[in-house]
Amino acid sequence: MQPEHLNLLYLVAAVLFIMGLKSLGHPRTAVRGNILGAVGMALAVVGTLWYQGFVHMELVAGGLIGGSIIGIVLAVRIKMTAMPQLVGLFNGFGGVASVLVAGAVLIAAVATALMGAGSAAIMSAQESVATAASGLIGAVTFLGSVIAFGKLQGFVTEKPVRYHGEQVVKILVLGGALVLSAMIVLDPSRTELYWVLVGLAAVLGVLLVMPIGGADMPIVIALLNSYSGIAAAATGFVLSNNVLIVAGSLVGASGIILTQNMCKAMNRSLANVLFGGVGAIVENKEQGDIYAGKVKSTSAEEVAMILKTASRVAFVPGYGMAVARAQTGVRLLTEAMEADDIHVEFGIHPVAGRMPGHMNVLLAEENISYDKLREMDAINPDFPSTDVVIVLGANDVVNPIARESAGSPISGMPILDVDKARTVVVIKRSLSPGFAGIANPLFAADNTLMLFGDGKKVMEELVAAYKDA
Amino acid sequence: MLDTAAFINILTIFVLAIFVGFEVITKVPPILHTPLMSGSNAISGITVIGALLALGAGGGPVTTGLATAALFFATINVVGGFVVTHRMLSKFKKRD
Numbered sequence: 276m277q278p279e280h281l282n283l284l285y286l287v288a289a290v291l292f293i294m295g296l297k298s299l300g301h302p303r304t305a306v307r308g309n310i311l312g313a314v315g316m317a318l319a320v321v322g323t324l325w326y327q328g329f330v331h332m333e334l335v336a337g338g339l340i341g342g343s344i345i346g347i348v349l350a351v352r353i354k355m356t357a358m359p360q361l362v363g364l365f366n367g368f369g370g371v372a373s374v375l376v377a378g379a380v381l382i383a384a385v386a387t388a389l390m391g392a393g394s395a396a397i398m399s400a401q402e403s404v405a406t407a408a409s410g411l412i413g414a415v416t417f418l419g420s421v422i423a424f425g426k427l428q429g430f431v432t433e434k435p436v437r438y439h440g441e442q443v444v445k446i447l448v449l450g451g452a453l454v455l456s457a458m459i460v461l462d463p464s465r466t467e468l469y470w471v472l473v474g475l476a477a478v479l480g481v482l483l484v485m486p487i488g489g490a491d492m493p494i495v496i497a498l499l500n501s502y503s504g505i506a507a508a509a510t511g512f513v514l515s516n517n518v519l520i521v522a523g524s525l526v527g528a529s530g531i532i533l534t535q536n537m538c539k540a541m542n543r544s545l546a547n548v549l550f551g552g553v554g555a556i557v558e559n560k561e562q563g564d565i566y567a568g569k570v571k572s573t574s575a576e577e578v579a580m581i582l583k584t585a586s587r588v589a590f591v592p593g594y595g596m597a598v599a600r601a602q603t604g605v606r607l608l609t610e611a612m613e614a615d616d617i618h619v620e621f622g623i624h625p626v627a628g629r630m631p632g633h634m635n636v637l638l639a640e641e642n643i644s645y646d647k648l649r650e651m652d653a654i655n656p657d658f659p660s661t662d663v664v665i666v667l668g669a670n671d672v673v674n675p676i677a678r679e680s681a682g683s684p685i686s687g688m689p690i691l692d693v694d695k696a697r698t699v700v701v702i703k704r705s706l707s708p709g710f711a712g713i714a715n716p717l718f719a720a721d722n723t724l725m726l727f728g729d730g731k732k733v734m735e736e737l738v739a740a741y742k743d744a
Numbered sequence: 745m746l747d748t749a750a751f752i753n754i755l756t757i758f759v760l761a762i763f764v765g766f767e768v769i770t771k772v773p774p775i776l777h778t779p780l781m782s783g784s785n786a787i788s789g790i791t792v793i794g795a796l797l798a799l800g801a802g803g804g805p806v807t808t809g810l811a812t813a814a815l816f817f818a819t820i821n822v823v824g825g826f827v828v829t830h831r832m833l834s835k836f837k838k839r840d
Contacts, residue, residue, distance in 0.1 A: 285793075289761075292787050293764055293768060295783070295787070296765075296768050296769065296780075296783070296784060296787070297768045299772075299776065299779060299780045299783045299784070300768070300769065300771065300772040300773075300776060300780060301776075302773065302775065302776060302836060305776055305779055305833050305836070306830065306833045306834070308783065309779070309783050309786075309826060309829045309830055309833060310830075312783060312786060312787050312826065313786070313826040315787075316786070316787070316789070316790070316792070316822055316826070319790070319792075319793050320792060320793065320796065323793050323796045323797065323800075324796065327796070327797075327800035330799075330800050330802075331799050331800065331808070334799060334808065334811075334812045334815075335796065335799065335815065337812065337816075338795070338799075338812050338813075338815030338816040338819060339792075339815065339819050341816055341819070342815065342816045342817065342818070342819025342820045342822075342823060343819055343820075343823040345820050345824070346819060346820040346821070346822070346823035346824030346825070346827065347823060347824065347827055349820070349824050349828075350823075350824045350825075350827035350828035350831060351827065351831065353828065355832075355835075358778065358782075358828070358832070361824075361828060362778070362781060362782045362785055362828075365782070365785050365786070365789075365820070365821045365824055365825050365828075366785055366788075366821075368789075368817040368818065368820045368821040368824075369785065369788045369789050369791060369817075369818065369821040371814075371817050372789070372791040372792070372794075372795060372814040372815075372817040372818035372821065373791050373794070373814075374814075375795070375810045375811070375813050375814035375817070376791055376794040376795050376798050376810075376811065376814045378810050379795075379798040379799075379803070379806075379807045379808075379810035379811040379814065380798055380801075380807075382803070382804070382806050382807050382810070383798070383801060383802075383803035383804070383807040386803060386804055386807070387803075399747055399751075401747070401751045496781070497781060500781055500784065500785050500788070503785065503788045503821075504784070504787075504788040506788075506791075507788050507789075507790050507791050507794075508758060508761075510791055510794045511754075511758075511794070512754065512758075513794075514794055514797055514798075515750065515754055516793065516794065516797065517754065517757055518790060518793055519790050519791065519793060519794055520754055520757055520758050520761060521757060521761040522787050522788065522790035523788060523790060524758055524761040524762045524765055525761055525762075525764060525765040525768070525784070525787065526765070526784045526785070526787050526788040527762065527765065528761075528762045528763075528764075528765025528766045528769070529765050529766075529768065529769040529780070529784050530781075530784065531766075532765075532766060532769045532770060533769070533772075533777060533780070533781060536777075623774065623775075625774050630777075630778055630781070631774070631777030631778060631781060632774055632775060632776065632777030632778035632779070632780075632781075633778065635774065635775040635776075635777075635778065635836075636778050636779075636832055636835070639775075639832075639835040639836045640835045642835075645775050645836050648775055650773070650774055
């Protein structure tokens with residue numbers, strides 16, 4: 276195969292990626308979109324192998340088969356609740372691959388130059404700049420993703436880890452990494468510098484993700500996704516390879532768009548998420564005043580009776596539903612209510628959960644039809660005509676403070692206006708504040724009933740009580 | 745001179761692809777955010793091609809070892825990403 280033929284094949288693959296991404300954006304075509312992407316990837320891989328005359332087949336087969344087996348096992352075995360950390364981990368693998376490819380090319384180029392290419396430069400400026408960029412961005416993506424994975428999996432604290440001089444430390448490490456990058460560009464023969472850069476960038480990845488709290492994880496995962504694309508594009512510049520550049524920048528750009536969408540949903544800037552951060556502010560002082568004597572506790576039986584007389588019910592799930600694995604109970608109660616001709620729908624806040632679209636994935640796994648899952652802007656006007664809203668494991672995204680007063684950490688964040696419904700049932704373990712660390716006046720509102728307990732257990736009791744009522 | 749011309753060519757491709765990326769993604773309903781992210785994540789595993797090229801270009805054992813490791817990790821990213829996306833999307837059904 277000639278190089279031109281391979282490049283034509285890469286063009287076909289790039290077109291398939293674009294069509295695939297486009298199709299992934301529409302519910303009816305999403306499955307096809309994913310398959311188009313996979314076909315594009317398969318074409319590019321087979322074409323590359325063919326072009327190279329199937330050299331090093333034992334290593335190629337080892338890498339491809341080994342990686343495929345592990346990838347498939349992870350993808351098939353993972354619980355839907357653990358999806359955010361799996362996507363985070365895959366991001367990290369993409370990042371580390373970019374680091375390794377750029378390192379391999381650098382070492383090979385230095386070796387070739389030593390073998391007597393004479394005074395010719397080891398690498399062009401394009402190649403050396405791209406090598407440093409691959410190492411830097413790839414390593415930040417890798418260790419940043421590992422920390423994000425750890426936070427979501429629970430072996431790294433979900434709390435924001437903040438300290439004095441935090442921003443200074445980050446700037447110093449970033450500055451050091453940039454100086455090292457410049458040294459590599461000036462003298463690529465010093466390959467050891469590349470690995471120092473990679474190490475420093477990995478530290479930067481840790482420093483960037485550690486201060487970010489669990490509730491901001493959707494934004495971090497989307498951003499790291501974008502980085503993994505940019506790292507791949509940088510590797511494309513190392514190799515002057517079109518398909519890496521196209522695919523990498525497509526993912527880089529789409530990741531940025533997703534990141535922006537998430538930020539908008541929280542009414543915060545990306546800089547605020549990365550460097551400012553909520554969670555540091557904890558104001559529990561007024562909590563007693565807000566709740567004193569006003570909180571009404573209820574029982575599953577009482578809620579079941581209220582539901583029996585309702586004609587329109589909405590669920591508002593949050594991360595608590597995922598943690599308690601209460602979604603099965605939600606589905607059973609939905610089915611029971613629908614059998615009684617009650618209209619049931621779901622209000623989904625864009626940043627509910629730990630990953631963009633987290634709630635949708637969990638409810639979809641329960642076979643809940645996606646046309647019942649309504650976005651914030653679509654469902655908000657309907658809350659005043661809703662009889663019962665069941666808030667399950669959500670807190671900050673339904674806190675009326677965001678709407679009513681300035682000066683709180685969540686002021687201005689768009690919320691689900693559940694307090695406008697006739698009755699609000701909040702299922703929660705206790706009155707403890709959510710991620711933003713502030714009290715929620717919704718819990719003390721006249722039309723709110725608190726149903727305390729573990730989400731899963733409460734939902735089971737509620738299903739049983741509803742069937743008996 | 746030739747180097748510069750080649751660089752401008754791939755820079756053009758890069759910039760245009762970024763614009764395509766922005767245009768393609770803009771209006772995605774939130775229910776598809778997760779599959780979109782994991783699907784695009786799989787595509788970012790395109791580094792498999794880089795790993796294959798680095799491996800095929802020959803070189804010493806260090807280069808070969810690094811390229812093979814890169815191939816392994818990128819393959820996990822690609823295969824795992826597409827499979828998990830497919831699995832997720834197969835759950836999104838509209839029941840009538």
